[in-house]
Every structure is written in C-alpha cells, then in structure tokens.
Amino acid sequence: xxxxxxxxxxxxxxxxxxxxxxxxxxxxxxxxxxxxxxxxxxxxxxxxxxxxxxxxxxxxxxxxxxxxxxxxxxxxxxxxxxxxxxxxxxxxxxxxxxxxxxxxxxxxxxxxxxxxxxxxxxxxxxxxxxxxxxxxxxxxxxxxxxxxxxxxxxxxxxxxxxxxxxxxxxxxxxxxxxxxxxxxxxxxxxxxxxxxxxxxxxxxxxxxxxxxxxxxxxxxxxxxxxxxxxxxxxxxxxxxxxxxxxxxxxxxxxxxxxxxxxxxxxxxxxxxxxxxxxxxxxxxxxxxxxxxxxxxxxxxxxxxxxxxxxxxxxxxxxxxxxxxxxxxxxxxxxxx
Amino acid sequence: xxxxxxxxxxxxxxxxxxxxxxxxxxxxxxxxxxxxxxxxxxxxxxxxxxxxxxxxxxxxxxxxxxxxxxxxxxxxxxxxxxxxxxxxxxxxxxxxxxxxxxxxxxxxxxxxxxxxxxxxxxxxxxxxxxxxxxxxxxxxxxxxxxxxxxxxxxxxxxxxxxxxxxxxxxxxxxxxxxxxxxxxxxxxxxxxxxxxxxxxxxxxxxxxxxxxxxxxxxxxxxxxxxxxxxxxxxxxxxxxxxxxxxxxxxxxxxxxxxxxxxxxxxxxxxxxxxxxxxxxxxxxxxxxxxxxxxxxxxxxxxxxxxxxxxxxxxxxxxxxxxxxxxxx
Numbered sequence: 007x008x009x010x011x012x013x014x015x016x017x018x019x020x021x022x023x024x025x026x027x028x029x030x031x032x033x034x035x036x037x038x039x040x041x042x043x044x045x046x047x048x049x050x051x052x053x054x055x056x057x058x059x060x061x062x063x064x065x066x067x068x069x070x071x072x073x074x075x076x077x078x079x080x081x082x083x084x085x086x087x088x089x090x091x092x093x094x095x096x097x098x099x100x101x102x103x104x105x106x107x108x109x110x111x112x113x114x115x116x117x118x119x120x121x122x123x124x125x126x127x128x129x130x131x132x133x134x135x136x137x138x139x140x141x142x143x144x145x146x147x148x149x150x151x152x153x154x155x156x157x158x159x160x161x162x163x164x165x166x167x168x169x170x171x172x173x174x175x176x177x178x179x180x181x182x183x184x185x186x187x188x189x190x191x192x193x194x195x196x197x198x199x200x201x202x203x204x205x206x207x208x209x210x211x212x213x214x215x216x217x218x219x220x221x222x223x224x225x226x227x228x229x230x231x232x233x234x235x236x237x238x239x240x241x242x243x244x245x246x247x248x249x250x251x252x253x254x255x256x257x258x259x260x261x262x263x264x265x266x267x268x269x270x271x272x273x274x275x276x277x278x279x280x281x282x283x284x285x286x287x288x289x290x291x292x293x294x295x296x297x298x299x300x301x302x303x304x305x306x307x308x309x310x311x312x313x314x315x316x317x318x319x320x321x322x323x324x325x326x327x328x329x330x331x332x333x334x335x336x337x338x339x340x341x342x
Numbered sequence: 343x344x345x346x347x348x349x350x351x352x353x354x355x356x357x358x359x360x361x362x363x364x365x366x367x368x369x370x371x372x373x374x375x376x377x378x379x380x381x382x383x384x385x386x387x388x389x390x391x392x393x394x395x396x397x398x399x400x401x402x403x404x405x406x407x408x409x410x411x412x413x414x415x416x417x418x419x420x421x422x423x424x425x426x427x428x429x430x431x432x433x434x435x436x437x438x439x440x441x442x443x444x445x446x447x448x449x450x451x452x453x454x455x456x457x458x459x460x461x462x463x464x465x466x467x468x469x470x471x472x473x474x475x476x477x478x479x480x481x482x483x484x485x486x487x488x489x490x491x492x493x494x495x496x497x498x499x500x501x502x503x504x505x506x507x508x509x510x511x512x513x514x515x516x517x518x519x520x521x522x523x524x525x526x527x528x529x530x531x532x533x534x535x536x537x538x539x540x541x542x543x544x545x546x547x548x549x550x551x552x553x554x555x556x557x558x559x560x561x562x563x564x565x566x567x568x569x570x571x572x573x574x575x576x577x578x579x580x581x582x583x584x585x586x587x588x589x590x591x592x593x594x595x596x597x598x599x600x601x602x603x604x605x606x607x608x609x610x611x612x613x614x615x616x617x618x619x620x621x622x623x624x625x626x627x628x629x630x631x632x633x634x635x636x637x638x639x640x641x642x643x644x645x646x647x648x649x650x651x652x653x654x655x656x657x658x659x660x661x662x663x664x665x666x667x668x669x670x
Contacts, residue, residue, distance in 0.1 A: 075415065077411075106448075108450075109448035110448075111446055111447075112447060116446045116447065118446075118450055118451065119450070120450045120451060125411075125414060126414075126443065126447065126451070133403075133434055133435065133438065134407075134439075136405075136407025136410075136411070136435070137411040137435075139404065139408050139411060140408035140409060140410055140412040141411040141415045142411070143408055143412050144411065144414075144415040145415065147367065147412075147417060148416055148417075167407065167434075170399075170404035170407075171403075171404050171407070171408075173399060173401065173404070174399060174401055174404040178396075331444055331448060332444065332483055333444075334452055334454075334507035334508050336449070338483070340483075340582050340584060341584040341585075341586040341618075342583065342584070342587050
C-alpha cells in the first residue's frame with residue numbers, strides 16, 4: 007500500500023512562513039546552546055536533543071489550537087518551545103534553578119507547561135501514548151473540541167503501550183494524533199534492524215484501521231499540511247491518525263552518545279537536507295528578503311543569550327521545596 | 343441504615359459519586375455490559391450510559407494510562423483493574439507516571455483518579471490471581487492506598503477516594519465481596535487516613551487490614567473467652583495516609599503490638615508499623631513487636647495450602663497467646 011498522498015500547498019502565506027521559520031530557528035539556536043552548556047559541564051544530568059528534527063515540532067505546533075494538548079518524549083525541548091513556552095524557564099530547568107519550568111524537580115526530560123498545553127515530556131518510551139489518548143477521551147467527553155497530539159520516536163513503535171493506545175484510540179474514535187518522528191535510530195541501533203516492517207509506524211496503521219501516512223519530516227510545510235488535516239479530522243470526530251514523519255537527529259541519542267555508529271555518508275546526506283537552511287531557501291525564492299530572515303536569526307540569538315544569562319543568575323532551589331507538591335495539599339506528608 | 347454486601351457497596355459508592363459529579367467516569371474490562379466479572383459494577387451502564395461507563399480491551403497500560411490522561415484534563419476517572427495482580431502489567435503507568443507527575447512538574451498537574459482492584463486471596467485462584475499488592479503500592483511516593491474491611495467503609499472510602507485530588511488505589515478484597523453489613527442512609531463518606539478502633543482492649547493491640555480485620559476480631563473474641571486476654575483491634579483502613587497516632591495511642595495503653603498481614607512477609611505494611619512503633623513508641627513497650635503474615639511465598643491454589651498460607655484465626659490466637667506468655 008502506497009503512502010496516502012497529502013495535499014501540500016505550493017507556498018503558505020508569508021506570515022505563516024515566517025512563523026514556521028522562526029519556530030524552527032528558536033529550537034535550533036536554543037538546543038545548540040544547550041548542547042554547548044552540557045559539554046561545558048554547566049548543565050548536569052543528561053539531555054536528548056532534537057537538532058535536525060525541528061520541522062516536525064514547528065509544523066505541528068503551528069497547526070494546533072492554543073488549547074490543544076501536546077504530549078512529548080524526553081526529546082521534548084523543541085515541542086515545548088514550539089508551543090510558546092519561554093526560553094528562560096526552560097534553560098533554568100536545565101540548570102537546576104528555582105526559576106526552572108518545573109522548579110528544578112523535573113529536568114531536561116520532563117518539560118511541562120500546562121498553561122501552554124504542554125502536558126508533559128515522558129521519559130519511559132511509549133508511556134505517553136495511552137496518556138495522550140486519555141486526554142483526548144476527556145476532550146471528547148467534555149465536548150471541548152480539543153485535540154491531543156502525541157510525539158514519539160521510531161523506537162516506541164515496538165513497545166506494547168503503542169499498540170494498546172492505537173487500538174483503544176481507534177475503537178473510541180478519540181481526537182488524538184499520534185506522530186512518529188522516525189529519526190532512523192532506536193537509541194544506538196538502526197530501527198530497521200529491530201523492526202519487522204520497513205516503516206515502523208505507517209506499516210502498523212492498517213492493524214488499527216488507520217491510513218498509513220508518511221510525510222517528509224524535514225519539510226516544514228509538508229508537516230504543517232499533514233498536521234492540519236489530521237487535527238481537522240480529530241476535531242471533527244473522525245477519530246485518530248497515525249503519522250510517520252521521516253527525519254534525522256544530527257547528533258547522538260543523548261549527551262553520552264557521539265553517534266559514531268552512523269555511516270559518515272548517511273549523516274552528510276541528511277545534514278544536506280537540514281530543514282532550516284532548506285526552508286530559508288524556499289522563503290527567499292518566494293520573495294522574502296534576506297534582511298527579514300537575518301533579523302529573525304539575530305533576534306533569536308539575542309533572546310537565547312539573554313535567557314541563558316537570566317537562567318544562570320537565578321538561585322538554586324532551597325530545601326523548603328524538597329517536601330512540596332507530592333500531594334494536592336502541596337505537601338509530602340504520608341502519616342499523622 | 344440498610345444492609346448491603348461489600349460487593350453492592352462498591353456499585354453504590356460509584357453511583358453515589360457519579361450522581362453528584364458529572365466528571366466521574368468508569369472504565370475497565372467487562373465493567374459495562376457485563377457488570378464486572380465479580381458483578382461489582384452491575385447496573386451502572388444502564389444508569390449512567392456508555393459515555394460514562396466504558397468497556398475496554400484487555401489493555402491494562404491503555405486503561406490506566408488513559409485514566410491518567412483524563413484525570414490530568416478535567417475528569418475524575420475510576421479505572422478498574424480486574425485483579426490486583428495485573429498492576430504488574432501496567433506498573434510503569436502507576437509508578438513512573440501517575441505517582442510522580444505532580445512532583446516532577448512542580449505541582450502543575452493534578453491526577454484525581456481512582457484505581458479499583460480486586461485484591462487478596464481466599465478464592466483458590468492460585469498465585470497470579472490471589473496476591474495482596476497493598477505493600478507494592480504503598481511503597482511508592484505519590485500514591486494513596488485504602489483497603490476497606492466492611493461495606494460501610496467500602497462505600498465511604500471509595501467516595502472519599504473519588505473526591506480526592508490525588509491518585510488513590512482502592513484495594514477491594516475478593517474474600518469479602520459476599521460479606522454483609524449496615525451502611526448509613528444518604529450520602530456517606532469516610533475520610534482517608536483514619537484508622538478505626540473496632541474493639542477496645544487493654545492487654546495488646548492487634549492491627550489488621552481488609553480481610554484480616556474480621557479474622558482479628560474473631561481471634562480477639564476467642565482470646566478473651568478462652569485465655570482471658572483482652573485485645574484491642576485496629577482496622578487500619580488506609581495505608582497512605584497512615585493514621586500513626588491511633589496506633590501509637592493504642593500501644594501506649596496496651597504496651598504490646600501485633601500486626602496481621604495478608605501480604606508476603608518481606609516489606610509488608612506491618613514492617614512499617616513495627617518500625618514506627620519501635621521508633622516512637624519504644625518506651626511504652628513490654629514485649630517484642632510481632633508480625634503475623636503470609637509466609638514469603640507465592641499464594642498456592644489448593645484450599646488446604648492457601649488456608650495455611652494466609653493468617654488464620656487459629657494462628658492469630660496461638661501467636662498472640664504464645665508471645666504474650668513468653669513476655670511475662
């Protein structure tokens with residue numbers, strides 16, 4: 007079965023094009039700086055970057071309504087930022103500061119901002135697919151018209167929760183869009199080496215009565231078009247979608263991984279298809295002047311630098327918050 | 343007052359809360375059309391409709407995960423896990439997701455959900471359908487755990503669990519489903535975190551939970567009539583939050599403590615109680631702290647073996663008598 011052809015508009019409107027470009031560039035510059043900070047030892051723990059995968063985050067975020075829900079993985083900086091969460095609390099969380107997005111209790115792998123619809127970044131592979139289904143079920147029950155969009159990697163397609171969630175979402179016609187960011191590698195292993203079918207998400211879609219949709223995840227407008235249609239269907243009560251976006255992470259799986267297991271020519275070929283320069287060329291060809299794009303780049307660079315300075319200057323969390331927010335009463339007491 | 347079975351009290355508790363709050367919904371395997379494999383949810387589909395009472399596939403991760411997602415976004419879901427043994431299938435959702443998310447997000451996310459489950463032994467179902475898992479769940483920060491022993495508490499604690507803004511595990515004991523008891527008329531709720539002194543006594547304190555409560559009570563009657571030992575019996579009712587003060591007050595009076603636990607010995611809830619009393623009630627003690635538990639074994643299926651494994655009235659009576667004699 008061939009992938010279902012999705013309509014891709016020749017060019018999107020100027021404002022939308024600039025917004026897509028800006029979102030991708032914000033992700034790229036923030037994550038590039040975050041990577042440097044990790045390598046400099048200024049940020050502890052681990053981090054999983056989506057450098058190279060920004061078009062998926064930007065294309066979807068721009069197709070979502072403000073009150074729609076995003077569920078993402080531990081590789082979630084891009085998706086969090088793309089929904090409008092400011093840079094400063096994200097970096098402060100990476101630095102382990104009191105002003106962090108989660109007050110220093112979550113870290114890089116758990117970015118969440120309920121007020122922006124970012125309902126969490128989940129660090130156990132596949133766990134959030136059922137949770138996103140539940141948010142969609144809630145929206146359906148409340149007749150709120152909201153849609154849940156759930157991003158996950160190719161590796162998640164081989165875990166049970168993926169299959170349980172797909173089946174139940176299809177049976178319930180839940181307004182949820184499952185988005186597989188197929189970046190070709192399950193941690194350090196090529197996904198094809200451990201998966202029975204060539205397209206880890208799309209080839210499973212028919213098992214749940216869903217269309218098999220594959221999109222070029224490095225083409226932000228193609229992603230946007232697919233996202234619009236899937237979200238429209240969900241909002242209209244036509245049920246869930248499963249989308250496989252083909253993309254590539256420029257770096258390794260995590261901070262600890264230089265990604266040396268990947269052939270040089272493969273890395274070079276994908277970097278030549280970097281979504282951001284490609285989109286910049288397309289916008290220039292569409293008549294947007296270079297000064298406009300340069301100004302966006304310069305503004306974002308300043309924003310990142312300012313966010314970093316502010317985050318670094320913030321205080322560390324105090325002992326007073328260690329025993330807060332286990333329970334809804336704000337505390338951690340388990341006995342009288 | 344009306345007499346209800348423990349089984350009927352479950353459906354009555356769910357119905358009471360669904361009636362007063364439209365955000366309460368119920369999902370699980372066979373909970374709708376079939377009324378539950380133990381008939382615990384009978385009549386709810388007809389009364390509240392398929393939007394609020396939903397049958398699911400055999401997909402414990404999806405059931406519990408979906409309940410969490412719905413709880414994060416405005417509903418108060420009740421998810422049924424048909425047997426508590428099945429927590430193992432969805433342990434990630436329970437431990438890593440539901441329990442931790444409020445804390446990890448700096449308090450941004452509330453998860454007001456109830457996981458109801460048929461817990462415990464006594465039905466000869468064998469090791470994969472007879473476990474007592476209350477000690478698993480109580481060990482996880484972020485989960486509340488109740489285990490009622492009678493119909494009134496079942497209804498009232500279930501209502502409290504549904505109204506609570508935190509995730510609550512409600513352990514419904516399989517061996518108690520047919521038991522009967524008086525339930526107050528009208529809306530009924532029992533706050534979590536309050537133990538109940540179900541029998542006053544001066545010579546020793548016996549702390550029990552769920553199906554061990556009626557056994558402890560029967561043992562107390564026999565200890566009194568046959569051996570002149572006046573035992574106080576505490577129904578713990580709730581493991582998290584734990585009513586430590588009621589236990590400490592009782593031990594201050596009796597100076598002797600026994601726990602009666604159905605969970606396997608290592609890491610059982612009684613170990614936490616014993617530790618607490620050793621630490622905070624030590625100077626009022628006149629005897630060793632004694633745990634009466636299921637041995638550290640899987641639950642066997644044959645009636646003769648299962649009855650040996652689980653603490654019995656005879657074992658409670660014999661243990662209390664022997665250990666009190668040793669200490670005097």
